Each structure stands twice: as C-alpha cells, then as structure tokens.
Amino acid sequence: MEQQNVHTHEFDNGLTLIVEQMKDVQSAAFSFMVPAGCIYDPDDKNGTAAMLADWITRGAGSLNSRDLFTTLDNLGLQRAESAGANHITFSGASVADQLGEALCIYGDILLRPTLPEDQFEAVLLGAEQSLLAIEDEPQRRVMVELRRRTFRAPWGRSSDGCLDHLPNITPQSVRAHYETHFRPNGSIIGIAGNVDVDATIGLISDVFGSWQTKPATTIEPGDRGLARDFIEFDSAQTHIGVAYDSVPFDDPDYYTAWAATSVLSGGMSARLFTEVRERRGLCYSIYASQASMKHEGRVLCYAGTSNERAQETLDVTLQELKKLGDGIEESELARCKARAKSSLVMQQESSRGRAGSLARNWFLLGRVRTLEEVRDRIDALTVSDVVDFVRRHPARDFTVLTVGPKPLNIND
Amino acid sequence: MQFHETTLDNGLKVIGELNGSVHSVAVGFFVRTGARDESPDVNGVSHFLEHMAFKGNEKHSADDVNRVFDEIGAEYNAQTGEEATLYYAAILPEYLPIAFEMLSGLLTPSLREEDFNTEKQVILEEISMYQDQPMHVAYDHAMQTHFKGHALGKSILGPYEGIEALTVDQMRNYHATHYRGGNITLAVAGNTNWDQIVKLAEQSCRAVPAGSIERSIVEPHSQGGLSVVPQDSRVQQNVVQMTAAPSAQSELRFAAELLTVIVGDDGGSRIYWELVDPGLVEFAELGYYDYDGAGLFTTWLGCQPDKTKDILARIQGIYQQVNLDGVTVEELEQARNKVASRVVLRSERPMGRLSSLGGNWISRQEYRSVADDLATLRALTVEDIRRVLDEFPLGALTTSTVGPLKSLDL
Numbered sequence: 066m067e068q069q070n071v072h073t074h075e076f077d078n079g080l081t082l083i084v085e086q087m088k089d090v091q092s093a094a095f096s097f098m099v100p101a102g103c104i105y106d107p108d109d110k111n112g113t114a115a116m117l118a119d120w121i122t123r124g125a126g127s128l129n130s131r132d133l134f135t136t137l138d139n140l141g142l143q144r145a146e147s148a149g150a151n152h153i154t155f156s157g158a159s160v161a162d163q164l165g166e167a168l169c170i171y172g173d174i175l176l177r178p179t180l181p182e183d184q185f186e187a188v189l190l191g192a193e194q195s196l197l198a199i200e201d202e203p204q205r206r207v208m209v210e211l212r213r214r215t216f217r218a219p220w221g222r223s224s225d226g227c228l229d230h231l232p233n234i235t236p237q238s239v240r241a242h243y244e245t246h247f248r249p250n251g252s253i254i255g256i257a258g259n260v261d262v263d264a265t266i267g268l269i270s271d272v273f274g275s276w277q278t279k280p281a282t283t284i285e286p287g288d289r290g291l292a293r294d295f296i297e298f299d300s301a302q303t304h305i306g307v308a309y310d311s312v313p314f315d316d317p318d319y320y321t322a323w324a325a326t327s328v329l330s331g332g333m334s335a336r337l338f339t340e341v342r343e344r345r346g347l348c349y350s351i352y353a354s355q356a357s358m359k360h361e362g363r364v365l366c367y368a369g370t371s372n373e374r375a376q377e378t379l380d381v382t383l384q385e386l387k388k389l390g391d392g393i394e395e396s397e398l399a400r401c402k403a404r405a406k407s408s409l410v411m412q413q414e415s416s417r418g419r420a421g422s423l424a425r426n427w428f429l430l431g432r433v434r435t436l437e438e439v440r441d442r443i444d445a446l447t448v449s450d451v452v453d454f455v456r457r458h459p460a461r462d463f464t465v466l467t468v469g470p471k472p473l474n475i476n477d
Numbered sequence: 478m479q480f481h482e483t484t485l486d487n488g489l490k491v492i493g494e495l496n497g498s499v500h501s502v503a504v505g506f507f508v509r510t511g512a513r514d515e516s517p518d519v520n521g522v523s524h525f526l527e528h529m530a531f532k533g534n535e536k537h538s539a540d541d542v543n544r545v546f547d548e549i550g551a552e553y554n555a556q557t558g559e560e561a562t563l564y565y566a567a568i569l570p571e572y573l574p575i576a577f578e579m580l581s582g583l584l585t586p587s588l589r590e591e592d593f594n595t596e597k598q599v600i601l602e603e604i605s606m607y608q609d610q611p612m613h614v615a616y617d618h619a620m621q622t623h624f625k626g627h628a629l630g631k632s633i634l635g636p637y638e639g640i641e642a643l644t645v646d647q648m649r650n651y652h653a654t655h656y657r658g659g660n661i662t663l664a665v666a667g668n669t670n671w672d673q674i675v676k677l678a679e680q681s682c683r684a685v686p687a688g689s690i691e692r693s694i695v696e697p698h699s700q701g702g703l704s705v706v707p708q709d710s711r712v713q714q715n716v717v718q719m720t721a722a723p724s725a726q727s728e729l730r731f732a733a734e735l736l737t738v739i740v741g742d743d744g745g746s747r748i749y750w751e752l753v754d755p756g757l758v759e760f761a762e763l764g765y766y767d768y769d770g771a772g773l774f775t776t777w778l779g780c781q782p783d784k785t786k787d788i789l790a791r792i793q794g795i796y797q798q799v800n801l802d803g804v805t806v807e808e809l810e811q812a813r814n815k816v817a818s819r820v821v822l823r824s825e826r827p828m829g830r831l832s833s834l835g836g837n838w839i840s841r842q843e844y845r846s847v848a849d850d851l852a853t854l855r856a857l858t859v860e861d862i863r864r865v866l867d868e869f870p871l872g873a874l875t876t877s878t879v880g881p882l883k884s885l886d887l
Binding site for chain 2: 089090091092130131134135138139140141142143158159160163186187188189190191192193194195197198200201202203204298299300301302304331332333334335338339342343344345346347348349350369370371396399400403404405406407408410411413414415416417
C-alpha cells in the first residue's frame with residue numbers, strides 16, 4: 066500500500082481541514098460537514114435540517130439560485146447536499162483544477178446564503194414529496210422506521226423529516242437553525258485528489274477564515290423506540306428489519322465488531338446470504354451492516370420475502386444471528402480480511418471516497434486513521450478475538466420491525 | 478493508456494485498456510444476450526441463467542464460487558439487461574489468474590436441476606421485490622406497451638407464471654445456443670499487461686464452444702399507448718413515458734445524450750427549473766437509452782396523483798418548445814461541461830471504465846478512449862442537437878402509470 070500524504074490544519078476559528086494529496090488521479094473532491102444535522106431539529110420540527118440543505122443552495126452572495134447552479138455546472142462540479150443525523154454535508158468532485166473556484170462559491174453558500182423567502186414554499190413542497198415517496202416504498206421505509214426505533218433519540222430520526230411536523234416548520238425556524246448551527250468550530254472539510262496541500266490551506270483560509278465562531282449545542286442521547294413493531298402495508302413481500310447492539314466507531318473493539326458483522330454479511334460467501342438465500346431460496350435481498358456512530362453502534366439487518374415465507378425467513382435469520390457465538394471458522398475471518406485489504410487499496414483510486422472518509426474519521430475519532438493503520442488492525446484480528454467479542458456482545462434484545470400485510474411472531 | 482484486441486480460436490473477443498497508474502484491474506465477460514433474445518416461452522431465462530452461473534461447474538461447487546471470489550477480495554457480481562449479460566470482478570492485479578479461472582467458469586455452469594429449483598424461488602422473490610417498487614412496475618409496463626410485438630418489449634425478469642413453468646432443459650438449450658465464443662467479449666481495464674491477459678484468456682476460455690447466434694434486429698414502429706395500473710395502497714403517482722430516439726449505431730447518440738441533459742437532467746435542466754425546483758414534483762427527468770437498432774427518450778416522473786395530468790401537460794409544453802426552437806449555445810456549453818466532468822470522473826476507476834469499454838465493443842465493435850469521448854463532446858454544436866430533434870422530436874408516444882389513479886386522461 067502506498068504511503069498516504071495526509072495533512073491536517075486547524076484554523077483559528079475552529080474549522081478543521083484535512084487534505085490528502087493523490088497524485089495518480091486527475092480529479093479532486095471535497096466533503097464539508099457542518100454540525101447542523103437533524104438531531105438538532107426542534108422536537109416538533111423534524112425535517113428542518115433537510116429543508117435547510119435544500120434552501121441554502123437557492124441563492125448565495127450575489128448569485129441567485131439559477132446562476133449558482135449554472136456556475137457550478139460549468140465548473141463540472143458533481144455535487145450533493147444532504148442532511149444526516151449529526152451534519153449537513155456538502156460534497157463535490159470535479160477535475161482538480163476547477164475545485165478552487167467551486168470552493169469559493171461554497172464560501173458564499175455556507176457564509177452568505179440568501180435563504181430567499183419566495184423559495185420557501187418550493188422547499189416545503191419538495192420535502193413533502195420526498196416523504197410521501199418513502200411511504201410508497203416499503204423496502205426503504207422499513208429501514209427508516211427501524212432506525213427511528215432502534216437508535217437512542219434523537220439519532221434515530223429520519224433525516225428526511227416527518228410528514229406531520231412539516232406544518233410546524235416556518236422560514237423563521239429554518240433560518241434560526243442556520244443561525245444557530247452553521248459555524249466553523251465543529252465543521253470539518255475533507256479534500257482529496259490531485260491538489261497542492263499548501264495552496265489548499267491558503268485557499269480555505271481565504272474563503273472561510275472570516276467565519277465567526279459560535280457556541281456549540283450539546284445533545285444527550287435519550288431513549289430508544291418500540292422494540293417490537295409492525296406497519297401494515299399491502300405489499301407483495303414482507304419487509305423485515307432487525308437491529309441489535311454493537312459498539313461505537315471509536316471503541317477499541319470496533320474492527321472486531323466489524324469482522325463479526327462481515328462474517329454474517331460481507332460478500333456472497335457470508336452466512337446470511339448463504340444460509341437464507343442460497344441454501345433455502347427464501348429471499349432475494351438480505352444483509353446486515355455495521356452502523357457505528359460516535360456514541361453508540363448497532364447492527365442493522367434487512368430481509369425481504371414473500372408474505373407466506375416471511376415467518377420462516379425471520380426465524381432463520383434470527384437463528385443465524387444468534388449462532389455466531391457458537392464459533393467462527395478461520396477461513397471465514399480470512400475472507401473478511403481479504404475483502405478489507407482489497408477495498409482499502411481500491412479506495413486509493415477514488416478522490417470522492419477518500420474525501421468523505423477523511424472528514425468522517427475526523428468527526429468520529431478526532432484524527433485520521435490511515436489505510437495502512439486500518440489494514441494492520443484488521444490483519445491482527447484472530448478468530449478468538451471475534452468469538453470473544455460476540456460472546457460479550459451477543460445478538461439479542463432485538464429491535465424487530467416488519468412492514469407487510471400481516472404481523473409476524475418474534476421467536477427469540 | 479493502451480488499447481489491445483485479439484480473437485481466440487473459439488471466436489471469443491478479448492479487448493484491453495491498460496493503465497499503470499491505477500491500483501486495481503476490472504475484468505468483465507459481456508455476453509451478447511438478454512431479454513430481447515428470448516422466445517416468449519422462456520422469457521426471463523437470460524436473467525435466471527445469470528443467477529445459475531454462480532451455482533458452479535464440474536470443478537467448483539456453488540459454495541466454492543462465492544468463497545473463492547471473497548477469498549481474493551473481489552468486488553464482483555453480474556447483471557442482465559435487454560441486450561447483454563455481464564459477469565464482472567474488480568480485483569488487485571496479483572489475483573488476476575484466479576479471477577480469470579472463476580469468471581470464465583461462470584460461462585460454463587453445470588445447471589443442476591436441484592440448484593435450478595432452489596434458485597427459482599430466489600428469482601420469484603426478486604420479481605415480488607420489484608412489484609413493491611412502483612417505478613419499476615411502471616417501467617415494465619411502459620416497455621411492454623411501447624415495444625408491443627417487438628423483441629425489446631420483453632421484461633428482463635420475465636413473468637412470474639412463466640418463471641414458475643420454466644424447466645431446466647429449456648435453460649440448458651438456451652445456454653447451449655447463446656453462450657458461444659462469437660457471442661462473448663472479454664474486456665479488461667486497469668493495471669495489468671497484455672501478454673498476461675492473452676495467456677490467461679487462452680487458458681481459461683477453452684471450454685467455451687465456438688459459434689455464434691445472430692440477433693434479429695427489426696426496427697420498431699411503435700404505436701405507443703397508455704397503460705394505467707391502479708394501486709390503492711400508494712400515495713404518489715409514478716409515470717414513465719417513452720418516445721423514439723437514436724439507436725446505439727446512430728452517429729446522433731452523443732447529441733441525443735446532451736439534449737436530455739439540457740432538457741431533463743436531475744439538476745439545472747429545463748424540466749428541473751419548471752417542475753423540480755418549485756417543488757411541484759418529487760422528481761422529473763428525461764433520459765436517453767440506446768439499443769441495437771432502437772433508442773428511447775424516457776421521461777420519469779413522481780408526483781401527487783391529482784397533479785399528474787397538469788404536470789404531464791407542462792412537460793409536453795417543454796418538449797414542444799424545444800422541438801420548435803432547439804437549444805441555446807449557453808445551454809449546450811453547460812451540458813457539455815457537466816458531461817465531460819462525468820466522463821473523466823467515472824473513468825478514473827477501472828470498474829468505471831469497464832462498462833463503456835465492453836459496451837462500445839458489443840454495440841459497435843468500436844474502441845473509444847476517454848480522449849475520444851471528450852473530443853466528440855467538444856465538437857458538438859446546436860445544429861447537431863437540431864438534427865436529433867428533427868429526426869426524433871421529444872414527446873410521449875407511450876405512457877405508463879402506477880399509483881392511486883384509476884384512469885389518466887392525457
């Protein structure tokens with residue numbers, strides 16, 4: 066693995082920049098995380114962050130919405146703005162020599178948005194349409210609703226918002242969200258690609274150096290939602306969501322937890338795919354994923370299956386989750402390691418992937434784990450580490466949510 | 478970047494675009510067969526066969542196949558479309574020999590009856606899963622209506638009852654006639670050397686029989702039509718509209734692509750500013766899709782049911798305007814910059830290069846470098862867009878909709 070060239074710079078106003086120079090690519094990408102995600106939505110206004118992420122690009126500095134779009138398009142910037150639990154993230158990628166100009170426009174978007182009153186109605190209508198679409202897609206809906214039930218409030222909130230909260234959200238309340246939460250301290254910008262490190266530090270200093278520090282808002286984790294639930298829906302399949310406890314991202318056991326989940330669902334030779342789909346033909350889509358945040362981690366599983374076979378699918382899936390504590394083969398762990406190694410090397414080909422990873426690492430750990438460090442930690446794992454972890458963190462106390470015509474029995 | 482090509486004794490074509498500055502290599506077998514090549518009694522067999530390929534051959538069991546791919550950390554899968562079935566893997570260069578062995582093994586599966594019966598259940602589950610996705614249902618109905626009586630009107634997954642009735646012998650026959658050297662292109666992109674590729678291809682593709690099968694390419698003369706699928710449980714209305722566009726062999730295809738970016742890209746297009754930006758719809762886009770001897774301009778719309786008729790009329794208004802007046806130089810320039818950047822970014826990773834490398838070859842026996850694509854883009858003018866519009870005006874010959882509406886009065 067090649068030596069990575071990663072530099073970190075903290076500006077006086079608290080903004081953190083992490084730059085990774087990648088000489089083999091032509092592109093450059095950024096991921097800008099502002100601590101204004103949906104956990105900061107007022108309790109009766111879930112959807113505020115999502116609406117701000119849309120409204121904020123509808124005019125900034127001297128540019129109106131259309132000019133802003135046109136300028137960024139002409140720079141060939143592929144971009145996205147999205148609200149997550151902790152952050153609103155602005156990401157973009159382009160051919161490397163265009164990135165500087167694009168970032169200057171993001172200076173306007175983040176520091177000098179117009180938030181035009183006459184565009185608010187459009188933002189509200191857009192938010193409503195997105196939420197209605199989720200109601201129609203049970204496969205998406207089950208995971209949105211599973212997160213709401215299994216994570217400690219308010220981290221389980223849907224970043225898209227909540228239909229019945231929309232009438233409470235006003236231009237004033239969204240503007241207040243911007244005023245309170247858009248700040249340099251706590252914001253992180255990851256930049257990766259064919260860029261010069263010193264020039265990048267200079268550019269970010271020029272564009273974001275004047276941004277004024279504001280006090281941070283602290284939120285304490287609350288309760289989880291219902292552990293057993295069912296949403297009736299007239300669908301061809303029953304959509305099953307299961308979640309259980311794991312560890313946060315900065316936990317010393319994080320990679321051990323990751324390996325345990327990979328034995329279940331990393332690759333097509335993993336247990337859930339093999340036992341539930343390949344051997345029994347019970348479903349087309351089944352997976353488990355490690356969802357580790359800063360303060361807690363869960364494993365989230367999904368299976369979708371025709372209604373008459375849904376009970377068997379749920380029973381077999383829960384059995385497989387619980388069976389992990391009975392033991393793991395050397396070869397299963399070896400495959401997890403091989404997949405990780407390959408994926409780490411391939412990450413060096415993607416400026417977008419690296420930019421996002423740099424920023425997320427900084428948020429979750431307060432530093433960047435190099436690809437080499439990750440590889441070494443994964444290489445060092447043994448079967449007894451993983452089995453021991455699973456016994457200390459057994460798959461039990463499940464959150465189970467199903468969406469379909471009929472409820473299922475939960476035999477755990 | 479270097480391009481190479483050769484043909485093996487069994488007619489299997491091998492092409493490679495080699496690039497020493499990346500870390501991985503992507504390998505794909507593009508089999509020129511898909512739903513359009515199926516007779517009605519075996520509709521869905523190409524896709525089902527793609528699943529069966531992973532059930533092993535005389536040398537490797539089903540468990541072996543997935544186990545070995547995972548042992549080498551491959552990013553691998555397969556996909557089936559109307560015109561091609563693709564088996565691919567992205568790997569680190571040191572695993573190239575084993576990846577070749579495993580991928581080529583997928584082309585000569587044993588097709589055991591027991592595996593066939595188990596996998597049939599998975600296919601039926603996949604069909605049910607897509608039935609729960611309203612946009613997918615709308616797309617399938619639109620294709621069936623637009624290409625009624627034409628080979629492209631067959632669904633990729635096949636009908637539920639048809640798959641239930643399909644026998645393993647029907648699949649074996651289909652495999653024996655379609656999986657032949659002359660019908661297969663092996664494409665390789667990324668960090669490797671050509672001599673190694675040729676050697677590995679010769680070793681691993683010996684078992685593929687020689688021969689090929691002609692695809693019948695009939696120009697579709699769509700009569701269009703309307704298909705309304707009422708579903709009371711939905712809250713939103715999903716709509717797909719189709720009209721004719723340049724084929725994969727047409728020189729107008731780049732201009733057609735830019736036209737759809739100007740008119741119906743997901744951001745910054747005419748449709749975006751009129752409908753998405755004001756929040757009148759959940760999404761509305763226009764895309765260009767090319768096939769052998771046929772092409773489609775497809776409109777995708779998700780909106781509230783009571784607004785559907787009005788929104789569709791506004792979309793037609795946008796199309797009529799552009800049919801009449803064409804596009805502006807500024808619009809063309811903006812779309813060109815956008816698409817050029819997409820081409821460059823997508824091509825940075827071998828996996829991103831693989832699909833255009835193999836796709837260009839199976840559609841046109843043509844190699845196009847990233848530089849070729851960028852040069853073509855730079856040369857396009859508003860007159861080229863005018864030519865597309867004159868020959869293939871935007872419109873909605875076919876409409877399909879899924880949602881609460883019982884009828885749609887266009």
